[in-house]
Amino acid sequence: MTTLTMAQALNTALRDAITQDDDVVVFGEDVGTLGGVFRITDGLTRDFGEERCFDTPLAESGIVGFAVGMCMAGFRPVVEMQFDAFGYPAFEQVVSHVAKMRNRTAGAVQLPMVIRFPYAGGIGGVEHHSDSSEAYYAHTPGLKVVSPSTPADAYGLLRQAIEDPDPVVFMEPKALYWAKGEVQTPGQPLPFGRAAVRREGTDVTLIAYGPSVPVALKAADAAREEGWDVEVVDLRTITPFDDDTVARSVRRTGRCVVVTESHGFAGVGAEVAARVQERCFHSLAAPVLRVSGLDIPYPAPKLEHTYLPGVDRVLDAVARLQWDDEPDTRWLDSARGGAA
Amino acid sequence: MTTLTMAQALNTALRDAITQDDDVVVFGEDVGTLGGVFRITDGLTRDFGEERCFDTPLAESGIVGFAVGMCMAGFRPVVEMQFDAFGYPAFEQVVSHVAKMRNRTAGAVQLPMVIRFPYAGGIGGVEHHSDSSEAYYAHTPGLKVVSPSTPADAYGLLRQAIEDPDPVVFMEPKALYWAKGEVQTPGQPLPFGRAAVRREGTDVTLIAYGPSVPVALKAADAAREEGWDVEVVDLRTITPFDDDTVARSVRRTGRCVVVTESHGFAGVGAEVAARVQERCFHSLAAPVLRVSGLDIPYPAPKLEHTYLPGVDRVLDAVARLQWDDEPDTRWLDSARGGAA
Amino acid sequence: MTAQKESTHTTDPHAAGLVASLLPCPEPVQFVDATGRRVPGGEGGRGYAQPTAEQLVETWRRMVVGRRFDVQSTALTKQGRLAVYPSSRGQEACQVGAVMALRPDDWVFPTYRDSVALITRDIDPVETLTLLRGDAHCGYDPIARHTAAQCTPLATQLIHAAGVAHGEARRGRDTVALGFIGDGATSEGDFHEALNFAAVFNAPVVFFVQNNKYAISVPLSKQTKAPSLAYKGIGYGVPSEQVDGNDAMAVLAVVNHAVQRARDGGGPFLIEAHTYRLDAHTNADDATRYREADEVTDWLTRDPIARLEAWLRSEGLVDDARVEEVTAEAEAFATALRDRMNADPQVDPMSLFDNVFAEPTPELVEQRYMVAQEIAAEQEEQE
């Protein structure tokens, strides 16, 4: 076991994959000589050569489409979208080709590629540098969508993503790149579809992934002071979704708050809430609540702390799991009164 | 009142808007001389000239970006994406500019534009011609997302979309283009954010929009034979969302099924289910269930009837609103048993 | 770093030479005119070599079969046997000529309009039509046939072509990828990115633009103001050519050159073939809305098959007997196709779940079970 930042863990995973499998190639904008703006690919070109890690022209649709073609020649490309929002130019390639290729060719064309997205905010980035776009991909059949919250998971999930026969959208929470943790290297791929119970508790289940996991854990600590014993489930993979772990937890605790940094409306949090109430309805003592980023464009750095779902907002939600039909409309009603 | 198809109602709305407001311009691929592949813009170039309706080069990002620029010169562009999936090349323009422009310029730059998407399936189209992408846009703050289910609504909502000061993603259910209904012309804009109760009932609320509304209505008819009195709510606008109408209905009926044609996972149906249980938890006698398109790429024509959420699938869901914690996992458990 | 020089900016001979090497001929390369006569000097500045007699006879044969296949396919839409068919009648010199220049292990990236190119690759015509029949998204194995699934999202396939070409080259293989694209689709951003990637990675790709003058209803004049589409190549450092796309000999000559050049490590090449779509965009389209009958009549006089046949006859390479033979072969091909297409195979609905992922996710297992239950219930009802 070594102590690594998440950035280092990802770098190590890429190194181990490149070493073990000749077909793995890494490319994208500034990933070669520079080692990526977040240094996730640091030293790969130096150590493995341009053949294994190289810079491309500045065109995201091109990068993803090129990866599709390289898969057809038997490679396993790992490409980087420099920031989450800069993956949008590749949206057509991702949705109309990457996601559908296996299906439209009856399994003949496989795309074992990984698209890495540094995503979410909390690092003081100016506009377009802090989007959370996992919902777009999670809604698209044919993509696996993964987001680690610890260095160890980052390593294991990225190894699995590269080995996986299907295309994987790999969402890396920027704000956690410098968070440290113990990692076994060289280590094993971490199978998809297995949520982790990060902390056990009996009163309420917080469900989170990626950047929201540390928030949920902090909220759980704080909640203890208020007398709530909080369980925290880290999804790790959004698709495939681990209903078993989630439902088992919520059936036990009877209460649930979903925490996501992305916009709430029609986001992954909505899916989780919908699934949980479908599966655990009779165990629920309160509605499943969601705490998410606001439904506004990600704000300028000075206001991002207001945007981000922080510990207080999570605690407020936990407090509102008590226990009649009114709380959720209270705001709306008062606000409308105020606005009228 | 005149009897019009939805296609004719949309064409009439465009004509009335062009006539009443000199700043309205219509453009896109094949919308001019041809009148659009679905003939929604039929005759506009002939009757109003190239100045008001014109063909563009074949590039969707260009079309949307060009519309952004024309808004800055004071126009109100109405652009067409020829088919839903062919809007993906414009995704960056839509998400990073159209949705965010008012916000990023503190209100200085307004984009009163409409992006029309013929969407969803049921017309035997080959691949990429039947996508439902409303969830991508609904998840994006700054966009209003609208979908009519009747010719009258198509007229009124499109008029509102064109008059609206904000960008509107206007989703037109292809399969209903030829459905007929009474329309008042020239008529009034239909305000956004007001769901319609299409049919009253006391036992269960079906919530739908666009192409799923006729399915829900048919299911309601069929349900009557089984002894259920079904209410059908047509959202009409996804954002803004009409919580009042929805919650009022579900609080009364105590049961709810959301019907959407799009893929289920992290779709608009998930949002509706999540909202309903948040707001109506103590009124609910059963979990809110979702009936949606399968989480697979939209299939080839011969299999689309299996893909599409039809009357039977809705009725099955209604039947499953009874009434213990098990039904939703039954399938999973059995299926897993079978698969193992 | 040109800015470094204190030049007086008279024409730099190197730059001028480079520029000339990238630009197309100012007029399309033409070997055989509309009457079937060999055009003297039509080889253009690059001196494209005349294809072999064998190649030309085979190209002609394939064009005859391709035309018959195309007409048959349009007929099949009328009989409800195909969901839709985008005809390429009139474009046979392009579709056949381009493919004839390739080896079976070269890659082809076709669009929805390139069914004739597929059958020229000897892909089973029923497999070719699977997409358009509505049975499945693709009827053949793209990897086995080195032929991508026919592509609908315009221009997107060209980047795949660049990627596979680069990948194959890295593996030390000398295969080439040929990507088809229409005139309209050159306006898409992906066209630009594909040419640029191919150039930067020196990938062995031939970009073959079938400029059939329309993108559905939109004429070329509304699509571009370029002197010709072939002038797009220089912006990527990609040599380009324009060719009379109804002259199969010229098409073959230019594609032969481009393919050999790519195969030898020379990198990508852009070809614009001037041709014409004689039928509507698809059977569902009404072309009278946007073009005059005269225009079509005019192009009929430049028919690619008649032209090559006239030349082959003048050279004594085919005669009446051979023409009859090939006509009969084409007829048999069409009859066999029609018969096979009359069968309307059932598609197993459970196959929907087979290839979303290598292994279905739990969510899909659940949905598959639901559908299986529905189907069982339906069958019960019917019994």
Added chain:
Amino acid sequence: MTAQKESTHTTDPHAAGLVASLLPCPEPVQFVDATGRRVPGGEGGRGYAQPTAEQLVETWRRMVVGRRFDVQSTALTKQGRLAVYPSSRGQEACQVGAVMALRPDDWVFPTYRDSVALITRDIDPVETLTLLRGDAHCGYDPIARHTAAQCTPLATQLIHAAGVAHGEARRGRDTVALGFIGDGATSEGDFHEALNFAAVFNAPVVFFVQNNKYAISVPLSKQTKAPSLAYKGIGYGVPSEQVDGNDAMAVLAVVNHAVQRARDGGGPFLIEAHTYRLDAHTNADDATRYREADEVTDWLTRDPIARLEAWLRSEGLVDDARVEEVTAEAEAFATALRDRMNADPQVDPMSLFDNVFAEPTPELVEQRYMVAQEIAAEQEEQE
């Protein structure tokens, strides 16, 4: 319809003339060399007119102020007053020269790197830096200033430029739009679509590429194989030019020409200005990872300000006194900026909800209320 002609394909004089009219000079247009001497014949084939003395003196003054502003802004990042700053030191001839050719009612579409262009438009420097300070996404009113918000998603702004230019032209105004873009961003699909739209609609747009040789760490050689980026214009039928981007006189001359041409209804024009980014991509970047110090030193000898100043002195248009005056003005500008940036204004969190839509939706009213409650609770705690 070239395919119609039975030509023998000797060079068509019309096509050749058209092609020549679209291609850039084989070497960048240069009026003044690195030592400040006027280059004979540097006007290139199009005979660009030398800008007026008045324009040149003012350009020089703006460059001096711009440089000082730029250096000050980089310093502000070190003091934590700016979240990030992408310097354009070394590119002043481009940013100032291009803007100086415009009228205030012409439109500018800047990128994140074009802050110096903005202050040259007399946009308040604090408003210019609002984005990079992290207070808001844009500090000025784009409509009032006819200057779009600085654009981060690369190349996307050029299509907006085409749209507004077309829109203004339709309203009968003779305004022109100038869109800035970097060398790297020309690889994006939107660059292609923007040029094509502008050409097809004959929109009065000047596309101004600041080829500063790097896209973050990626050198031009990995970005394109074109003879120069200016060769991209012909593929759209857009006349193009390459210019020494460190020669303000040449930049002005070429942009003056392009703007006037567009204003007169001549349509779009593409300019590639060869320049160099002396600093790192932003203060957060480490340029030593991807380029040699020598390269930077070399470019320092081609400084755009020194060069124009030398020429102006040689012409007697500025003297020591004037230089001192302008230096002092630049210093005062920087001091005032620093002082104003030392204030750290509070941003009202409730403003988050103000401009998502014209009127907040019920969902947003609800969320606004939630945030208001949170803030009230926080304040209560603090009291």
